[in-house]
Amino acid sequence: MRKDLVRLIASQFGKGVFKSRAMLPIIGILLLLLAYATYSGIQYHDQNHFREDHQHMARSSWENNPDKHPHRMAHFGTFAFRLKHPLSVFDFGIESYTGNAVFLEAHKQNTVNFSEAGFSTGMLRFGELSLAMILQLILPLVIFFIGYSSIVSDRENGTLKILLTQGASWKEILFGRSMGLFIIAVLLITPFFLATMIFLLTEDHTVLGDWARFALIGTSYLLYASILCLVTIAISASSRSAKNALIKLLGLWLLMAVLLPKVSQAAGAYFNPTPTKLEFRAAIEEEVKKYGDSHNPNDPYYNTLRDSVLQVHQVSSVSELPFNYSGFVMSQGEKISAEIYNRHHDLLMARYRLQNLPAKWLALINPYLAIRNLSMALCGTGFESYVDFQLQAEDYRYMLAQKMNDLQIKYISPSRLSGSEGKRDVLNRETWKSIPDFKHEFMSLSTALKNELISVISVLLWLLLSLWGVQYLSHNAKAI
Amino acid sequence: MLEARNLSKKYGNTDALQDLNLKVGQGEVYCLLGQNGAGKTTTINIFLGLISPSGGTALIDGVEAGRKGRTNHLIAYIPEVVQLYGNMSGLENLDFFSRLSGHKHSQQQLGSLLLKAGLKEEEHRKKLSFYSKGMRQKVGIAIALSKEAKVIFMDEPTSGLDPKATNEFTVICKELANENKTIFMATHDIFNAVNVGDKIGIMKEGRLIQSSDTTTINAHELQELYLKTI
Numbered sequence: 001m002r003k004d005l006v007r008l009i010a011s012q013f014g015k016g017v018f019k020s021r022a023m024l025p026i027i028g029i030l031l032l033l034l035a036y037a038t039y040s041g042i043q044y045h046d047q048n049h050f051r052e053d054h055q056h057m058a059r060s061s062w063e064n065n066p067d068k069h070p071h072r073m074a075h076f077g078t079f080a081f082r083l084k085h086p087l088s089v090f091d092f093g094i095e096s097y098t099g100n101a102v103f104l105e106a107h108k109q110n111t112v113n114f115s116e117a118g119f120s121t122g123m124l125r126f127g128e129l130s131l132a133m134i135l136q137l138i139l140p141l142v143i144f145f146i147g148y149s150s151i152v153s154d155r156e157n158g159t160l161k162i163l164l165t166q167g168a169s170w171k172e173i174l175f176g177r178s179m180g181l182f183i184i185a186v187l188l189i190t191p192f193f194l195a196t197m198i199f200l201l202t203e204d205h206t207v208l209g210d211w212a213r214f215a216l217i218g219t220s221y222l223l224y225a226s227i228l229c230l231v232t233i234a235i236s237a238s239s240r241s242a243k244n245a246l247i248k249l250l251g252l253w254l255l256m257a258v259l260l261p262k263v264s265q266a267a268g269a270y271f272n273p274t275p276t277k278l279e280f281r282a283a284i285e286e287e288v289k290k291y292g293d294s295h296n297p298n299d300p301y302y303n304t305l306r307d308s309v310l311q312v313h314q315v316s317s318v319s320e321l322p323f324n325y326s327g328f329v330m331s332q333g334e335k336i337s338a339e340i341y342n343r344h345h346d347l348l349m350a351r352y353r354l355q356n357l358p359a360k361w362l363a364l365i366n367p368y369l370a371i372r373n374l375s376m377a378l379c380g381t382g383f384e385s386y387v388d389f390q391l392q393a394e395d396y397r398y399m400l401a402q403k404m405n406d407l408q409i410k411y412i413s414p415s416r417l418s419g420s421e422g423k424r425d426v427l428n429r430e431t432w433k434s435i436p437d438f439k440h441e442f443m444s445l446s447t448a449l450k451n452e453l454i455s456v457i458s459v460l461l462w463l464l465l466s467l468w469g470v471q472y473l474s475h476n477a478k479a480i
Numbered sequence: 481m482l483e484a485r486n487l488s489k490k491y492g493n494t495d496a497l498q499d500l501n502l503k504v505g506q507g508e509v510y511c512l513l514g515q516n517g518a519g520k521t522t523t524i525n526i527f528l529g530l531i532s533p534s535g536g537t538a539l540i541d542g543v544e545a546g547r548k549g550r551t552n553h554l555i556a557y558i559p560e561v562v563q564l565y566g567n568m569s570g571l572e573n574l575d576f577f578s579r580l581s582g583h584k585h586s587q588q589q590l591g592s593l594l595l596k597a598g599l600k601e602e603e604h605r606k607k608l609s610f611y612s613k614g615m616r617q618k619v620g621i622a623i624a625l626s627k628e629a630k631v632i633f634m635d636e637p638t639s640g641l642d643p644k645a646t647n648e649f650t651v652i653c654k655e656l657a658n659e660n661k662t663i664f665m666a667t668h669d670i671f672n673a674v675n676v677g678d679k680i681g682i683m684k685e686g687r688l689i690q691s692s693d694t695t696t697i698n699a700h701e702l703q704e705l706y707l708k709t710i
Binding site: 005008009012015016019020157158159161162163164165166167168169479480 | 525528529530531549552553555556557559560561562563564565567568576577578579580581582620623627633635
């Protein structure tokens with residue numbers, strides 16, 4: 001294959017496309033979509049300020065508590081707000097449908113609430129448009145539209161015969177056209193990444209790791225575009241007419257972008273039903289009940305614990321213990337209830353992962369699903385990053401509750417047998433400031449990539465497969 | 481320069497070409513007549529290396545034509561309708577196709593080639609989508625000239641051309657033949673075939689059933705022979 005000839009064919013194709021009048025409306029529409037999606041993304045990301053403000057408010061509310069009993073502070077609780085990753089400006093992922101704030105208190109694991117969808121009308125599902133969504137869904141249509149006739153029209157009008165008799169080989173023509181189409185795709189993609197780059201440059205919270213993610217996202221979309229270009233050229237070369245090629249490509253788009261994702265979601269939900277929120281909570285409470293009430297130091301379940309503690313300390317009543325027994329029991333109760341919750345939560349998450357499994361594995365045969373999953377993961381807006389936030393919030397809640405229990409064990413009089421004792425058994429308000437605030441940490445890049453290994457493999461496999469397809473056609477395609 | 485030895489082509493059970501034998505010398509113009517489906521285009525496609533024969537051999541300057549393009553440097557092709565790329569000018573099309581064949585010409589040389597092919601200078605920079613069929617044919621000829629092809633295959637080149645354009649085309653073909661180019665043309669135009677050709681073959685159902693020298697036959701006689709043969 002002569003590289004100069006491939007470049008010549010690519011450049012002729014690219015120039016021809018940009019000289020075509022049909023490109024003007026395409027570029028115009030894409031620019032409008034780009035502007036709208038960028039504006040939406042920035043508006044969307046601006047909620048971070050709102051969330052940060054509320055996190056600060058929750059913190060100052062916590063710190064401004066007066067002298068109090070630590071258990072009352074455990075129930076006073078605080079909020080954990082989920083921050084948006086800077087790259088969520090590019091890909092909203094599932095964020096609109098997941099909650100972003102959770103109330104953290106002792107003994108109780110509250111759900112993450114206040115999703116965008118919860119505050120919006122049903123139109124959100126149709127109106128939401130991110131930069132990633134345009135590249136995932138609209139870009140393939142644009143590439144298909146530009147490239148569907150690239151080979152087959154030349155065959156239909158006899159120009160292909162001239163190309164071949166002039167000395168260009170099939171391989172040079174196919175790879176040249178693929179390269180030309182890819183260059184056009186790159187030119188169309190570039191403004192989307194420039195918009196994201198400008199946002200990252202102006203965003204205060206951007207760190208070095210975000211640029212690594214950005215580079216990976218860019219690379220992934222370039223690979224996705226190259227797959228689309230190669231597939232378009234292969235279908236154009238193997239079709240009998242331009243109309244036939246267009247129908248095949250539109251069918252492929254419907255299969256990739258509509259049918260397979262919907263089928264995978266429906267199949268996942270059908271075969272792995274999840275309990276309702278009410279059923280989930282009821283199952284946990286049912287199990288917790290079996291372990292008694294840790295607020296009641298005389299609860300029969302905790303009698304064994306009490307007896308063993310008394311024996312270890314060789315005293316006859318809990319008031320003789322060198323620490324506050326009530327706090328100790330609540331600490332044990334918190335441990336038990338957290339273990340129960342975590343087990344149920346893990347089971348629920350495992351069920352959700354099973355629901356996602358068809359979409360995850362179908363990514364192997366559908367590059368759209370692969371890039372969608374990979375893009376969300378890299379932008380920190382996928383399912384796993386949401387679960388990661390939930391786990392961080394629960395870890396913090398558990399730490400907070402146990403810290404309050406520890407304070408009670410250590411500083412509240414052992415003679416006090418029940419939880420809060422009004423203004424008599426209180427700790428200094430300065431204590432609350434010593435408790436670290438909740439800080440949402442984004443999932444690491446390596447973990448995000450590990451979670452989406454199938455998508456990474458899929459993109460690479462599809463690239464190899466489409467390259468092989470074009471290579472195969474260069475030996476078997478027909479000029480007439 | 482061109483030789484077909486027992487050339488045949490089958491599509492399934494259909495014989496598109498059967499035992500074709502012919503020879504065309506350097507600088508000769510060979511016109512192949514016949515109804516649609518007679519095997520004229522199949523013959524050209526085999527010589528162009530676009531399809532493989534089911535039997536026999538197609539030789540260009542002693543080299544076997546085939547998919548590997550070993551004879552590509554010797555040949556050029558002008559289809560019935562030269563479409564090329566409508567959003568590029570004649571000059572740009574010529575530049576692109578000549579560079580494909582490994583010939584890089586200056587703008588001046590490209591202009592000269594177009595002029596030689598009969599395209600007026602003011603037309604050179606117009607988009608091809610504004611060209612008439614005859615003007616496009618001239619760009620096709622310029623492409624053939626630019627790669628200095630020894631053999632030019634033409635598939636019904638005068639089909640749909642007005643008489644003036646046909647006449648211009650005939651003149652150009654004669655000039656090419658005078659420059660020692662071999663022309664192999666499939667056509668339905670009997671009068672043009674007699675006018676421009678040195679040899680004429682008539683094909684029917686994949687067989688060459690008549691071969692004549694134009695020095696021994698006039699247009700009227702050829703027409704009668706053609707009608708009688710098919």
